Structures are given as structure tokens and as C-alpha cells.
Amino acid sequence: MMQPTGERDAIAVWGDTLKPSALAGVRDLFRQEQERLAAAQPAAATDLAYGPDARHRLDVYRSDDGGEHPRPVLLWVHGGGFLRGEKASPEHPYNAHAGRWAARHGMVGAVMNYRLAPDHVWPAGGEDVGAALDWLAAHVATFGGDPQRIVVVGTSAGAAHIATHLHLRNGTSPAAGAVLLSGLYGFAPLEERDRLYFGTSVHDADRSDAVAMTATKLPLLLACAQYDPQRFQAETIGLVAARFARHGRLPRSFYGSGHNxxxxxxxxxTSDTRLADEILAFIGDLS
Structure with a gap:
């Protein structure tokens, strides 16, 4: 189903800025629908420890509808500029919405926290994604999940952490595929605020994450938005071009028209199912 005109118009007004007002506006735009869905799909388990740090926690969502067993697994890695973000928050129904969405579509959904900058710098986020995937591979069968069909999905900083995970594992992963929404992969210059996580020792022209993302044989679905800031669009275009040059074919991609x-x-x-449909088709093709 296409995006409602009212949502498209509201998002267009905010443009490509990352201002707090735009974030608050987007949250309010979908809040009522997401809160209604939250009431219908509580978590099956919360604050499961996948590592020793207090931030090494994840929540699991699943539906008891008697569907397929074992089920595909979706691990959601939140954004937040490397400095913030929560797997579940009393202030808003996100990022838990991704776990609930996965459960409603016959999957086991997992939503993780990870260590944050400035106390934890690169490659901590990638290490945490790997640790969460390792934990799911060992334990998700308890929740009816298939450890051979884990798909990791990251947005913004979360997508960057997935890229680092692939770098740390030499392009391999416990995941069967990865979905990357508007991330930083090493194809555009870092901004000053990124240094709080990446530090000053990571050079713009020689980012090891970009090498791993170009070379990996892990199936990828890459996405960016019409109103993404130019740097995120440049990162996506850079990765698409690099993978085409390396592998001789375009990676699976999604362009979120009308979104920021x-x-x-x-x-x-929500009622706009274009991205959701693409992710479901991507997961289905991995089976």
C-alpha cells in the first residue's frame, strides 16, 4: 500500500534536516498507529543478556498463532547518532515496533541495545552486533526461531554497526542477510560529531568498513530516503556502485520516496507497506 498523501506532505515540509523538531514530528505522525499495534503485541521476553555490559540486552517478540516452526528471525539495531537510542522506551513506541512487526509477520523479532559513545568508541557497536547475533544463533530456537535464518536490520548508526560487524568478521556473519537503512559505510566524509564514536584515528579515505561492505557475499538490501541528508544518500550510492563494480550486478535496493x-x-x-513488502520479499528469497 502506498504512503498516505497527508504523511507525504508533512514529511516533505521537514525536508532533509535532522533537527529534533523533525524527529518529534515523525514520531507523532505514526504514534497513534504504533501504540495501537504495541498494545496488541507485547514482548515475549525482555532484557535478555547477550553480553556482560548493562547495555548488552535485547527483547524478543513472537506471535503464538501456530504458524511456521522454526521461524525466520529479525534482529533490529536502532539508530541514534551513536550517542543514544533504546530498544524500548516509555516515551515512544519505537524501536520495539520493528520486533512487533516481525512477530505479526510470522517471524521471531529481536530488538537490541548496544554500548554508546562517547564512553564506547569504534568498533564497539560492531562488536555488540556480533555478540547479539551469536547469542541469537545459540538461543533463538527456544523462542521458535531458526538460527539459520537470522536477518539483521539496522537504521542509521545501527546500519553502520552492521557494517563494522562485517569488517570484524572478514565479511562473514551468523546472519543469513542484512538490511541497511540510511547508514554510514565509509563512502562519504565523516562529520565532526561522528568523531565522538569513530575517533580521529579512522581516516575518511581508508575506512575498513567500506572494504568489508564491498566484498562481503552476505545478501544485502540497501535503502535510503528521498529526504535523507545528502551524506546518507551518498553513502548508499557509493556502496551500490562499489558492489556493482566488484560483483557485476546491482545489490537489492529500496528508495523511500516521500520519507526522511x-x-x-x-x-x-504502518499502512505504507512498500519497505515492509521489500523486506519480507528479501527474507523470503533467503529461505
């Missing part, structure tokens, strides 16, 4: 950096992730599960 925030709404691309936060609208998942």
Missing part, C-alpha cells in the same frame, strides 16, 4: 531519515525506519508496520 527518521520516517524510513519509524513507519515500518
Amino acid at each position: 531519515h527518521f520516517s524510513l525506519a519509524y513507519h515500518l508496520g
Whole structure:
């Protein structure tokens, strides 16, 4: 189903800025629908420890509808500029919405926290994604999930952490595929605020994450939004071009017309099913 005209118009007004007002506006745009869905799909388990740090926690969502067993697994890695973000928050129904969406579509959904900058710098986020995937591979069968069909989905900083995970594992992963929404992969210059996580020792022209993302044989679905800031669009275009040059074919891609950096992730599960349909088709092709 296409995006409602009112949502498209509201998002267009905010443009490509990452201002707090745009984030608050996007949250409010989908809040009522997401809160209604939240009431219908509570978590099956919360604050499961996948590592030793207090931020090494994830929540699991699943539906007891008697569907397929074992089920595909979706791990959601939130954004937040490397400095913030929560798997579940009393202030808003996101990022748990992704776990609920996965459960409603016959999957086991998992939503993770990870260590944050400035206390934890690169490659901490990638290490945490790997640790969460390892934990799911070992334990998700308890929740009816198939450890051979884990798909990791990251938005913004979360997508960057997935890229680092692939770098740390030499392009391999416990995941069967990855969906990357508006991330940083090493194809555009870092901004000053990124240094709080990446530090000053990571050079713009020689980012090891970009090498891993270009070379990996892990199936990828890449996405960016019409109103993403130019740097995120440049990152996606750079990765698409690099993978085409390396592998001789375009990676699977999605262009979120009518969406911005925030709404691309936060609208998942709403009446606009274009991205949701693409992710479901991607997961289905991995089976």
C-alpha cells in the first residue's frame, strides 16, 4: 500500500534536516498507529543478556498463532547518532515496533541495545552486533526461531554497526542477510560529531568498513530516503556502485520516496507497506 498523501506532505515540509523538531514530528505522525499495534503485541521476553555490559540486552517478540516452526528471525539495531537510542522506551513506541512487526509477520523479532559513545568508541557497536547475533544463533530456537535464518536490520548508526560487524568478521556473519537503512559505510566524509564514536584515528579515505561492505557475499538490501541528508544518500550510492563494480550486478535496493531519515525506519508496520513488502520479499528469497 502506498504512503498516505497527508504523511507525504508533512514529511516533505521537514525536508532533509535532522533537527529534533523533525524527529518529534515523525514520531507523532505514526504514534497513534504504533501504540495501537504495541498494545496488541507485547514482548515475549525482555532484557535478555547477550553480553556482560548493562547495555548488552535485547527483547524478543513472537506471535503464538501456530504458524511456521522454526521461524525466520529479525534482529533490529536502532539508530541514534551513536550517542543514544533504546530498544524500548516509555516515551515512544519505537524501536520495539520493528520486533512487533516481525512477530505479526510470522517471524521471531529481536530488538537490541548496544554500548554508546562517547564512553564506547569504534568498533564497539560492531562488536555488540556480533555478540547479539551469536547469542541469537545459540538461543533463538527456544523462542521458535531458526538460527539459520537470522536477518539483521539496522537504521542509521545501527546500519553502520552492521557494517563494522562485517569488517570484524572478514565479511562473514551468523546472519543469513542484512538490511541497511540510511547508514554510514565509509563512502562519504565523516562529520565532526561522528568523531565522538569513530575517533580521529579512522581516516575518511581508508575506512575498513567500506572494504568489508564491498566484498562481503552476505545478501544485502540497501535503502535510503528521498529526504535523507545528502551524506546518507551518498553513502548508499557509493556502496551500490562499489558492489556493482566488484560483483557485476546491482545489490537489492529500496528508495523511500516521500520519507526522511527518521520516517524510513519509524513507519515500518504502518499502512505504507512498500519497505515492509521489500523486506519480507528479501527474507523470503533467503529461505
